[in-house]
Amino acid sequence: MQGNEDGTSDLKRPTSKTSLIKGSVWMTAGSIFSRILGAIYIIPWNMWLGTIVTASLANSLYMKGYNLYSWFLVVSTAGIPGAISKQIAHYNSLNEYSTGNRLFRQGLKIMFWTGLGSAAIMYFGAPIIANIFVGGDQQVVPVLKALAWALLVIPLISIIRGYFQGYSQMAPSAISQFVEQVARVVYMLGATYLIMQVQHGSYVSAVVQSTFAAFIGALFSLGVLMWYFLRQLPRLRKLSRQSKVVENREEQNFLKEIWAQALPFIILDSGIVTFQIFDQATFNGMMHTFWPLSKNVLDSLYALFAFNANKLIMITISLAAAMAVTAVPLLSAAFSQNDRDEIRSQIANTIQLFLLVMIPASLGMYAVAKPLYILFYRYDKLGIYILQFSSIVAILLGLFTVLAAVLQGLYENKAAIKYFFIGLIVKMILQYPLVGLLNVYGPLMATAIGMGVACWLMIRLLCHNFGFQADSTINRSCGIFCLSLVMLIGISLVNWLGYLWINPENRYLSVLWLIIEVVLGIMIYGYLILKTRLAEKIIGGRMAGLRQKLKIK
Template sequence: MREGHKSEGIGKKAIWQGAALLGGAALLSKLIGTLQKIPLQNMAGDEVFGLYSAVYALAVMWMTLAAAGIPVAVSALVAERSAHGDEQGAQRVLRWSLGLLGISGLLMFGLLWFGADLLAGWMGLESAAPAIRMSSFALLFAPITAVLRGYRQGQMQMLRPAISQLSEQFARVAFMLIALIWAVRAGWSSASTAAAVHGGLAAGAIAGLLAMLWVTGKGRTQKPVIVRSKGAKMTFSSQGLGASGQPIRIVKLPETRRALLKKIVGVAIPVAIASVVAPLLGLIDAFSLPRLLQQGDVEAVWSLAQYGIYNRGVALLQLVVMGAAGAASVLVPALTAARARGDEAGFAERAVFAMRLAWWFGGAAAIGLALLASPINKALFSDGSGTAAMVIIAFAAVGGTLQAVSAALLQGMGSLRAPAVNLAAAVLLKLTLNAALVPAYGIRGAAAAMAVAYATAALLNALSLRQRVQLPAPRLTVAWRSTAALAAMAAAVALTALGLGALTAALPTRLAALLVALPGVAVGAAIFAAALVALGAITPPQWRELPGLSGSRIDTWLLRLHKIAQRPIKTSQSQEG
């Protein structure tokens, strides 16, 4: 019995380690993909940056459509068959999924390649056609890679998919930088430069596929000889050993080919619908902003540059939301386990703490980015263009983090539809607000629309959560302590920025901005964390639930600060007593 529990514990540990490995690789991959936009803007300028951002949003949408959720279906169906020892059944799922996605990828490639001029016309960016065609080559490889990753994940082999994700991103960024340097030195046009840079999508897709196909030769075991026969149900029976000494297993196929295809598509479509919604937010901007900014006598080149300037703030916002989503994904297993045990009170308590973390993270990021928008803009993107829009986008960080965390909570409850529907409503609102605000206010109107859209998605997710679980009412004491901590952080960041700004005034603009931005971010984070602990907004058991903090040096420092802050409270209580 003990050995059984031990093996079960080891199995669960391996599953969580694999999930953490894959999640970490995905987070690092997205981080690299976001940061690579900075050298692109620095070297090629806002016009190329805007063109790249518009086509990239379109390419991501088409790659999502080509995959159509089938990798998730592959992972689930392969895991089901592997659990029963049906390796042949798992490979059958793989073969048919590869066929489906191979065909869909080829169709999507054809639509993008031959429809590039039409799509560019709809976007109001005729110069985008070459970049659209170049991005279409990734569709010949990315869907197949996605199926192979799903197959490995279904077998609980997370290392290969993680390596594949990182290989894809490193190859994409490396190709992009080489092509960018070549194009800038050769003096290529904006359209040609954007097209060359988008070749990185195909290079990354090929690298990811090669990583999945790479054979190590390890872990090969003697497989049983499978005698296949048709039948409505799956049965297994060992029939001894064959002539070669291999075990023989008779397997009745669980379903026909048509039934298997229906099962794959049936699992894939709901996941596909949920997956497609998230890229829609960027796609709405890509199709609406360039056209809306071109109204009147405005030139297309200027509107494209403005769209690129707008995407400076969007890139920083994506970093914040991505960090919140990564942190939320770590909390989901504990939430799921609590719900599986029937511990509704424990689930509600953890859900409230997760949402509180989202408020803190989003609020701190919003205030910090708004106060440091000018130095951050100059340090990362070489000038202060669009600083006002960046300040407005900064406040989208609150809604963005709340949306990401609440969506993770709903998914932990098994609700995949609600976050997708809520985000779809926010996308429609974003399109409406773009049409209303951009003609009058330019990219600042688009930034305000982004903030409102994310806030709407977060609010709808919160309402969906309240319908599914009884959450305790917000505590006034936590609210004022959190507000006080944010106020202390804002004051510290503002004073730091003013002081360092005066000290670095004689230095080159970009260096001076960097010397203001980096210490400002560090001071703000430190003061906010210290204020939360000192004011009692967060307790030791709560912060120790965060990954990596329990037993660390930071844990020791926070515990000392907590004890120091509690001394005056205990003294006053003893005097009153």
């Protein structure tokens, strides 16, 4: 597919490594910029909230509401965007573009009603939801009501993104995602400054308006997607007119087909959120049985890993989500054409590309955790250690996201769901003893073990059912890890030397040192993957050209 700079293209969908890489670049760029922007706002937001204690309580309240909203969001979109992307890619591979368009129209109707229903349940049922999931904390009720408005719009946004992704069109999704985040951050910072700095109001009011910003961002995102859709409408109509017509599909009701494909996406897309909600529902109670701490102290400890660290590691996990979105339609098309070689190739390409980026990103975050945490939240020794621990757990969270998408693209939905629930049960069993053993690190360790079990089962199935040869991927993964470890050691040494004379309380010098460490890390890892030609083996010949331009032999 030859794409233009604005993201438009001939809408015919290729199935190749080039398409995977190109789509991943678009989705990764959109996700990364959005996540970075979604993290940067924390700096002024926490400053305007006042004291460290107030900011910590606000972070905890924000995350309690947002975790529940995230789960409702997955249910309200009902996995249909992923299902639409997958099925449209399937029909397009058979030259049945008109069939895919009819499926999309029925999906729009479903999205409207599920969005409306989910918004109503979340808004009017907020007091009951707070009693069940956050121990009756009534401060969460107005936060949930503010978030409910976004559920009216985001399901429609999601299905339009899924439609473009079915054509391997990732630019509209990426750009709309970024615009959504910009509008959201501008509103929430403006509202927080007005409430806390001008009116000297309550942090609860600031959190309520900050969460309502999700609705504002959604409106802007919908506008961007509609612009793209109207711009490409002539091409879409042309493809539909020229496509093959299958008689028994003229009156086909796609409702059953959509829901059959959507249900696995509901369960698996909510996988990480489900783990987080379990932490939210059990953390205070489990911790209190071992250490009789006050509610405010427990809320502050919960915020350290559920909000503070989570906000930052989600930047790296978004890499996995971007690649997963790209992989599903490509694998679905290869499966529809029964191309076993292409399937094996796409599995290997997807996993290796993910590891090439995710491992150095996570180990890099581990290395720069101290200045990074100081930049966003001020100095906190425990918070820094939790961020380092979380950055390693992020590799498994990202791998689960990618592997679940791979299995869905290959129509192994039941197996993916089964393995997810096995991992969740493992976490539930281990959580209590690990909290007693590891304190605040317990939930993170339980998550790592549960996700690790699920990932191992998924990889085993890919090897058994699709002939995926893991040897090459394991060898390259070891190479990536070793090169990333060299980078980590280099950054850690610089970090240790720097903080011999930098006061950890000095935010400005920490920012400067963070920039130095990030640049150094990119240079070390970039040089090593080009020097060893590992990047060429995974990404392709373009890396050879870059290596030659940089005169790396």
